[in-house]
Amino acid sequence: MMNHTNTSQDILIREDRQGAVYLTLNRPEKFNTLSEAMLSALQHELDAIAVNTAARCVVIGGNGRGFCAGHDLKEMRSNPDQAYYQALFRNCSRLMQSVVALPIPVIAKVHGMATAAGCQLVASCDLAIAGRSASFAVSGINVGLFCSTPAVALSRCIPTKKAFDMLISGEFIDAKAALEKGLVSDICEDAELDTTVAAKVAQILAKSPAAVRYGKSMFHSQRQMDLADAYDFAGNVMAENMLNPDAQEGIDAFLNKRKPVWGQPGH
Template sequence: MNHTNAAQDILLRKDQDGVVYLTLNRPDKFNTLSETMLTALQSELETIACDAAVRCVVVAANGRGFCAGHDLKEMHSNPDKAYYQALFSRCSRVMLGLVELPVPVIAKVHGMATAAGCQLVASCDLAIASRSASFAVSGINAGLFCSTPAVALSRCVSPKRAFSMLVSGDFIDADTALDWGLVSDVCEAIELDAAVDKQVAKILSKSPAAVRYGKSMFHAQRQMSMADAYDYAGSIMADNMMHADAQEGVDAFLNKRQPVWQAPGH
């Protein structure tokens, strides 16, 4: 099933076997996060969050690059502090929406991902990049420190490496991004589709309930003290153990058979 967004197909959606594929479709502008693009993304994320049948989300892009960040031309034509605050707030809601989705989100990255585009990659749970991909938070080159991208970046990359990227504006290549923790896997461009499909298949092979328990727990505990995180994780794990899928999974393991998971939403 295919859906297209009302905003002149600026964001494409395809649903297949419990997976939602969202494709940034502004290739002539390197898929910049214009107001329209951000609105379209937020709308889709809100819809996906309420859909118990969704198992995974893949964020991809058309054209030569993944995403060049905010639309600087649009920003330059609106020199108003209230406008900028509203724009960055809208972008932050989109990034938080990715983190707060109850299912894993995979960024499928080719070409360049810069500034808020790099933030988009960092906000996804997993990121699989073509070896030719490159990453930067280069606002500093235009006199603008990438403050909001820094929030997501500094939660993936060590503080000194993140700050080095932010204060220099330098690009890093895909292998460096993998080494630093910004992406989870790198492959040749010709293998990108297959690599994403393989990761999606792994997620779909697991218990839908367990994946949802895990996604919410993983991000929540990162903001807690270690003691609080253990208390919270123990409570979530106990809830998970009471779910029929955990009982089925343990029984299947003990009896050396393949488990049969409940359908999503149960």
Template sequence: MDSHSTTTDELVLQEAHAGVVTLTLNRPLQFNALSEAMLDALQRALDDVATDNGVRCVVLAAAGKAFCAGHDLREMRGTPQLAYYQALFARCSVVMQAIQALPVPVIARVHGIATAAGCQLVASCDLAIASDAARFAVSGINVGLFCSTPAVALSRNVSAKRAFDMLVTGRFIDAATAADWGLINEAVPDAALDEAIARKVADILSKSPAAIRYGKAMFYRQRQMALSDAYAYAGDVMARNMMEEDAGEGIDAFLEKRPATWQR
């Protein structure tokens, strides 16, 4: 994949280089709040990535002082109708699930705050690296709204008691706590954030693309299964993975003590 930049209605900037796509939320003055238009733009960007076989990794970043402040509350108050709210949260849920449905890893690059649906966005990514100055909250409770949809992603990242504590108090946790609790992978000094992202991307790019595609799909599907079903499914996936050229090449390279050459 050649290096190039595109835009999706200017709300989500898209840059591609050497198999890595960076999607940048671009409503900086609104702390990248997820308006209807922003959700649509992000969905289109994810759909583009899903159909591009040259993509190996996605970085989800944000412009301005914050990663994402959640839903656009002003926009939400403009249409006080049950059907509208049901459609809005369903649309947001589709976007979150589209991240996990991508065949390649998605890394959240987090700075500033990630609150409510913004915290959900972090939890929905496969990996997350944050500035040590970043803060996280599911703070809807502070305005009378329990963060029910963010709770789905949050509770699949951190323990039930920690997730519920955040949901019923609305309190912020710092990046070090988020890393300790499992919401993010790593907290680094702000000046080192891009370097940490680059290291993680390089680690991913050094591995077999086929193996990662098999693995990501398997990882999320097996989590919903009973133990015996999960083992049966994982065994079948692993057997199919073994039939790929990359697996044969990787094992031969290991035995011959040489670097592997992966299929693209």
């Protein structure tokens, strides 16, 4: 079953495919820049997905020649006001945190360019799969604007010196370099991007919905803790997970050499 929902005058396209939600940025003539309207549309969909227990995975992609070229600079220049900029970056930061906080995995499907806040969106996703010709940059420095908010996501995604080098140089890196740095989790031939993403989605959908939700929440939470607190927290989460019917079903199925039958998220 596939449901299509167009929002904000087609600026964002949503498709629901048997537990996977596909969100497609749809400003191809503007390289899918994150205008105020785009940020609002994305936030609306993520908020809805967060409370939808039927949703089990999200894929964010873009139409046209590239994934996302970051903020809409023309829109920004037409509003030269500090309060406006603070609100804009606050809304963008909220969106990026919503991606991380979403209880299910989020995959960036990247083709073409992912620059500035577009690269930030890639870094914020749990997984990122890129076509071989994709390119990445946090290039605000080239127009006199250090990519400060993208730096938050980037520095939590790739090693410190690699992140700062990208931020201070503004240089583009290709998909192979992005894979080596850890900005993306996989690369493939451009023509295979859809099928590679679909295979990853199928892999996630084959797992216990409850276990995936436990795992997404635990993984990001423990990264902010010191080692001892992280182990205490993870042990408590795992104990709770063990009492979930899916874990009991999965272990019984393994012991009895049969395929498990998963239930609902329940968490």
